[in-house]
Amino acid sequence: MTKEKLMQAAIAARKNAYIPYSHFGVGAAALTSDGRVFTGANIENASYGLTMCAERNALFAAASAGYYEISELAVVADTDAGVAPCGACRQVMTEFMAQDAPVYLGNLHGEIDDTTVAALLPGSFVKGDMHNA
Numbered sequence: 001m002t003k004e005k006l007m008q009a010a011i012a013a014r015k016n017a018y019i020p021y022s023h024f025g026v027g028a029a030a031l032t033s034d035g036r037v038f039t040g041a042n043i044e045n046a047s048y049g050l051t052m053c054a055e056r057n058a059l060f061a062a063a064s065a066g067y068y069e070i071s072e073l074a075v076v077a078d079t080d081a082g083v084a085p086c087g088a089c090r091q092v093m094t095e096f097m098a099q100d101a102p103v104y105l106g107n108l109h110g111e112i113d114d115t116t117v118a119a120l121l122p123g124s125f126v127k128g129d130m131h132n133a
Helices: 003-014 054-064 087-096
Strands: 026-032 037-041 070-077 102-107 112-116
Touching: 003 026, 003 037, 003 054, 003 070, 003 102, 003 112, 026 054, 037 054, 054 070, 054 087, 070 087
Parallel strands: 070 102
Antiparallel strands: 026 037, 026 070, 102 112
């Protein structure tokens, strides 16, 4: 799958965002090594701490279906440049993606910034850092 097609899946997922407070819709699409795509949109809550980002929704959807290794991730929002994931999403990426896995950060104007998990969260804490892992 091309990064453009993965980005289109993220754009389609964005349409399901539940954003009555921020009005800032985000969509994400996670690609597994066998070609399956899991999508997510941000879902807000009146108690802001319970809001869930699109990236984590897509990654958790994959994990819930038994896919714990994501090869690529696309994220999109209506921003001037590629949308930047929050810190929590970056940490969750390190759980399910390799450090060199591609992450595509896009906007609705067709711009796509290519990066990696490691570039988004250098020096991240990963499960291999745990003594019991």
